[in-house]
Amino acid sequence: MAEPRSPVSASVPHNPQALATAEGSTLEMDPVEYVLRKRLPRKLPKRRNDVYVNMKTDFKAQLARCQKLLDAHREICIHGLGLAINRAINIALQLQATSQGALELAANTSTVELIDDLEPEDPDEAGEPLTRTRNNSAIHIKVFFPNS
Numbered sequence: 001m002a003e004p005r006s007p008v009s010a011s012v013p014h015n016p017q018a019l020a021t022a023e024g025s026t027l028e029m030d031p032v033e034y035v036l037r038k039r040l041p042r043k044l045p046k047r048r049n050d051v052y053v054n055m056k057t058d059f060k061a062q063l064a065r066c067q068k069l070l071d072a073h074r075e076i077c078i079h080g081l082g083l084a085i086n087r088a089i090n091i092a093l094q095l096q097a098t099s100q101g102a103l104e105l106a107a108n109t110s111t112v113e114l115i116d117d118l119e120p121e122d123p124d125e126a127g128e129p130l131t132r133t134r135n136n137s138a139i140h141i142k143v144f145f146p147n148s
Contacts, residue, residue: 034118034130041081041112041136049073053080053088063091066143070095070103075144081112082136092141106142111135 051066069076080088089107096103118130 033121035121037117037119039115039117041114047077049076051076051078051091053078053084053091055084055087059087059090062087063094066091066095067098070143075142078141078143079138080141081138085137085139088139088141092143095143102145103143104146106144108140108142110138110140112138 049069051062051069053062066076066078078088078092080086092105092107096105112135114134114136116132116134118132120129
């Protein structure tokens with residue numbers, strides 16, 4: 001029987017990073033002195049038939065919610081961001097499989113700009129809050145009954 005692995009230290013290496021400021025200059029930032037706070041992504045308009053998939057909610061619960069919406073609407077739109085892209089695809093494929101081919105899928109991908117806030121750990125020090133933008137992949141899957 002194999003020995004259990006010891007947990008890997010989750011400490012951030014003490015390497016200063018250069019961060020671009022709004023004026024175009026660079027600012028040297030020590031990652032140990034800042035706390036990363038991720039903002040929620042800007043969402044598409046919320047319609048009754050939109051489903052935003054995440055990794056925190058149970059897969060079966062999200063699948064049941066989509067099935068319930070399909071019973072009420074002729075089409076739904078499933079949105080997944082980042083790690084939730086695979087889950088969004090799996091939900092759409094499960095819906096199609098359980099409908100015995102009655103449903104069709106149309107997928108679009110996009111890139112979403114996300115904003116992170118870097119707040120100083122010690123508010124008494126001179127460090128000021130910073131923001132950082134990054135890009136993340138997204139998928140939008142239209143699940144619908146074709147006109148027959």
